[in-house]
Amino acid sequence: MKLLVCVSKTPDTTSRIAFSSDGAQFDANGVQYIMNPYDEWYALVRALELKEAHGGTVTLINVGTESNDQVIRKGLAIGADNAVRVNCDPQSSLFVAKQIAEYARKENFDIVFCGKETIDYNSSEVGAMVAEFLDLPYVSFASKLDVSGQTATAARDIEGGTEMVEVELPLVVSAAKGMAEQRIPNMQGIMMAKRKPLDVIDPVPFDELSTPVQYTLPPAKKTVQLFNADQMDELVRLLHEEAKVI
């Protein structure tokens, strides 16, 4: 099976978020970057498990600048066979998806994996876009994925429940919690990752149709009003009259 895993880089949730003084740019100074957890913990690990069960290869793709290589190498250390980086600084999901689709089209992958969403912008768009560019079925938010012969079965997370679906390969899938268990790279993996191929390719031209132009910080929360256990009627009154939520 030929498997492609799309990996992205995001600031760790604990990072302090700041912007340039005019608010036009994200300030990356001192930000700790990680591989997006949905890509690392679920998509990549499930791809590796399928390869282990059925044979084949696992390729990583990232659309981004050289500073992403560290995150890509981590994916190789966890077990991917090779990686491709499309060298550019993308502004929109559509641009990213176009680049991934152009590469994937030539390679005929059986499954293209994405994460459910990135934890910084929570867009959840790239998988659907790649599927549309490739004219493939898309199974979003899969918390389980199995393959037997040419048929994939998956459980999809939907509001308040689960949908069980069946679809023929090839397809695009987005990985949610439950699809696999996180793997920690070991020393041997880290050593081997250094010698695995990481190809850098040029992007195809494509317009940016939607770009973030201004960042602001949310209004500061006013300080908490404190109560003790015997003031619950007062709290309920405020929830009704002041907060107006009940």
Added chain:
Amino acid sequence: MVLIIAESQKGQFKKSAFEAVTYGYKTAQAMGSTCAALVLGEAANAGDLGKYGAGAVYQITDAALQQFDSQVYTAAIAEAVKQLGADVVVLNHSSTGKSLLGRLAARLHAGSVAGVNTVPTVSGGFRVKKSVFSGKAIAEYEVNSPVKVLSLTGNAIQPEVVGAAVSVSALQVSLPAPKVKVKEVIREEGHVPLPEAELVVSAGRGMKGPENWGIVEELAGVLGATTACSRPVADVGWRPHHEHVGQTGIAIRPNLYIAIGISGAIQHLAGVNNSKTIVVINKDPEAPFFKAADYGVQGDLFEVVPKLTAAFRRFKEQQ
């Protein structure tokens, strides 16, 4: 024209459908345009969408839409966009909407913004905002393509009645056969799913064990709230995984979030700090959650929660 896609489940509109129409109506006003709604599949009282500001309601009832396949739904919406000449498409930021937004953007060569929470401004370019970095910032996007697609965050705008029901027109489109076969849909019946809940009661490791959850369920029961939990509690199996909220669980934005025995780690806050009002119950005055709270109760949850439940009960009886 602003075209909103009205989501229904088992033939009934969800509240999010009315939120989307209100949003579409306000967007159309800002643009000096009109708002129409598109209903995919069967839905009762589709004309009622007119009350929230849809000047026209269109419906496509093709057998291929009975089950969800993003390819088929995308084909249906894209065809409607062409026939009607729509230039802004509004979906909900739900499992369905998220599965379609990206496909539509690619199909229509449209700039997209996922999870918007404000009505766009149009003087000096089409601009719209969303929450980013786990609620730590707000990003404003500019979209510069002729057709634009947006998904609207749940509970970001309240439905408003502005008009009367309208008649429903059928649209004829030809659709591809579904490739994704839905074998089974398993739903927890009887309570509002977390992503759609307006009131949420959530508990964490401070509960000590699963056997103590009775007081949490009782509080939720009196309020008509949905229950949630922190990640460690779901990981050790005290509570089901679908209750887990936070960075790696479900992100929610209810009107009221009551956090019981949860410390308020940044990864937990990432999924809940867009809630309108947060009440924190914790015995540790240094718990980080108090900094993100509107109301805090410092005390032992085993004493506080039953007292709070009793107070809500008294409040309900007086209503």
